[in-house]
Amino acid sequence: MYTETGSQWNVAELEGAAHRHLISPAEELAKLGTSGGRPLFTSADGIHVRDSHGRTLIDGPGGMWCTQVGYGSKPIADAIAAQALRICYNSPWYSISGPAAELARRISSFAPGDLNHVFFTTGGSSAVDSALRFVQFYNNVLGRPTKKKIICRIDGYHGSSHLTAACSGRAGNRPNFDLELDTVSFISAPNIYRHPQGKSEAAFLEFLVAEFEERIAALKPENVGAFLAEPILASGGVIIPPKGYHRRILETCRKHDILYISDEVVTGFGRCGHWFASEEVFDIVPDIITFAKGVTSGYVPLGGFVLSESVLAKISGENAKGSFYTNGYTYSGHPVSCAAALANIGVIEDQDLLAHVREITPYFQEQLAKLRELPLVGDVRGVGLLGCVECATDPTSEAATDFDRQVALRIDRQCYENGLVVRPIGSMCVLSPALIITRPQIDEMVSILRESIVRVQAEIR
Ligand code: PLP
Numbered sequence: 001m002y003t004e005t006g007s008q009w010n011v012a013e014l015e016g017a018a019h020r021h022l023i024s025p026a027e028e029l030a031k032l033g034t035s036g037g038r039p040l041f042t043s044a045d046g047i048h049v050r051d052s053h054g055r056t057l058i059d060g061p062g063g064m065w066c067t068q069v070g071y072g073s074k075p076i077a078d079a080i081a082a083q084a085l086r087i088c089y090n091s092p093w094y095s096i097s098g099p100a101a102e103l104a105r106r107i108s109s110f111a112p113g114d115l116n117h118v119f120f121t122t123g124g125s126s127a128v129d130s131a132l133r134f135v136q137f138y139n140n141v142l143g144r145p146t147k148k149k150i151i152c153r154i155d156g157y158h159g160s161s162h163l164t165a166a167c168s169g170r171a172g173n174r175p176n177f178d179l180e181l182d183t184v185s186f187i188s189a190p191n192i193y194r195h196p197q198g199k200s201e202a203a204f205l206e207f208l209v210a211e212f213e214e215r216i217a218a219l220k221p222e223n224v225g226a227f228l229a230e231p232i233l234a235s236g237g238v239i240i241p242p243k244g245y246h247r248r249i250l251e252t253c254r255k256h257d258i259l260y261i262s263d264e265v266v267t268g269f270g271r272c273g274h275w276f277a278s279e280e281v282f283d284i285v286p287d288i289i290t291f292a293k294g295v296t297s298g299y300v301p302l303g304g305f306v307l308s309e310s311v312l313a314k315i316s317g318e319n320a321k322g323s324f325y326t327n328g329y330t331y332s333g334h335p336v337s338c339a340a341a342l343a344n345i346g347v348i349e350d351q352d353l354l355a356h357v358r359e360i361t362p363y364f365q366e367q368l369a370k371l372r373e374l375p376l377v378g379d380v381r382g383v384g385l386l387g388c389v390e391c392a393t394d395p396t397s398e399a400a401t402d403f404d405r406q407v408a409l410r411i412d413r414q415c416y417e418n419g420l421v422v423r424p425i426g427s428m429c430v431l432s433p434a435l436i437i438t439r440p441q442i443d444e445m446v447s448i449l450r451e452s453i454v455r456v457q458a459e460i461r
Helices: 011-021 074-086 098-110 124-141 162-166 201-219 245-255 309-313 335-350 353-373 402-418 439-460
Strands: 041-045 048-051 056-059 115-121 149-153 184-187 224-229 259-263 288-291 303-308 377-383 386-391 423-425 428-431
Touching: 056 439, 074 335, 098 115, 098 303, 098 335, 115 124, 115 309, 124 162, 124 224, 124 259, 124 288, 124 303, 149 201, 184 201, 201 224, 201 245, 224 245, 245 259, 303 309, 335 353, 353 377, 353 386, 353 439, 386 402, 402 423, 402 428, 402 439, 428 439
Parallel strands: 149 184, 149 224, 224 259, 259 288
Antiparallel strands: 041 048, 048 056, 115 303, 288 303, 377 386, 386 428, 423 428
């Protein structure tokens, strides 16, 4: 059975326990208790995971876009242990967490513009949820009780809380749940590969901006509180918007006094070669940035949002009008999580990982792009160490077909056999490896992916 060191595993018993008692976040209920197929990872090191059959694999998706510095980092593990022994918890209501205060200072120092006030949560969903609740609070304090609607995009993903799930426009996440649809309004995904207009990138941009303007007009600006967007739609399939998109949308937000929330849960903490992608990659300073995942490299849960000084100033100090902000997470600014994040930032700095990502990105993207020549591959795209290979047996189709989705699943299984974990999302294989990845490791990863696609191609033709 499971032991303290994890060195002995009764794999069959653990798999049985998982099937009988563990509900995963993505569960086909008809097969609950009987289906196998999910691997049991027993240990990990660097960019590799090891499964219960003793097989070592490259972790292509980096956990779930989160293992920035890689597995097995001693400085982070030591920081977690030291903080747990020093003081494992203190109430954020009655006391200050030292690591939280220091982490807020660090994040403020590298967040863009005047974003310098940090609220900590327990992960990405709670980060976005808290940012959206802040928008409601903000407009109530300002005496604008109707300015609450949130505009977001089809194929965006922002989490699994009640409100963030409603803001997530991926069809697969929605069936059988009730959603806050009165609050949320969806506009098109800025998907250049599968957009229906048959237009140039520049014309598509004009279409998207006009659609946003029209939606604001239809809802009326006095009813729209926020625009919520990932800089790159990650779970939606690494969708990179047309050049200038975020800037134009931000200008429209400014015109109508709508807060711009940039959801950097995936793109933050080095994924695109910078602490945050909003300013450095997409040339915008939003009002709020949400973060999670890479802030601790996945060692312990943590999330949060950074808020601009100018927005906060409108409802604080002399403008506070007696308002009292509560968003009462027991684990807000948890000392162990914040200590892990500080150690993680230390590792990123010591190993100069932001520069490493900027240096290695062109190589990663070039190697991946070569897969475009394979017949099953419709599109290859990416930014930084985010990449996506989209299967499209009929590239003229505006939507992925069931067949393409099956193809991606088969590629995923074949990759696993060949020593690579990928993450099939619909018809796409998505990669976001740890930031420490080297050129030879990129070669190995892409070559396994290529061999697997070729193998599946041979099987289905
Ligand atoms: N926002 C984005 C952009 C995400 O990709 C995710 C998760 O994948 C979330 C929010 C939710 O984060 P969490 O799963 O930590 O709650």
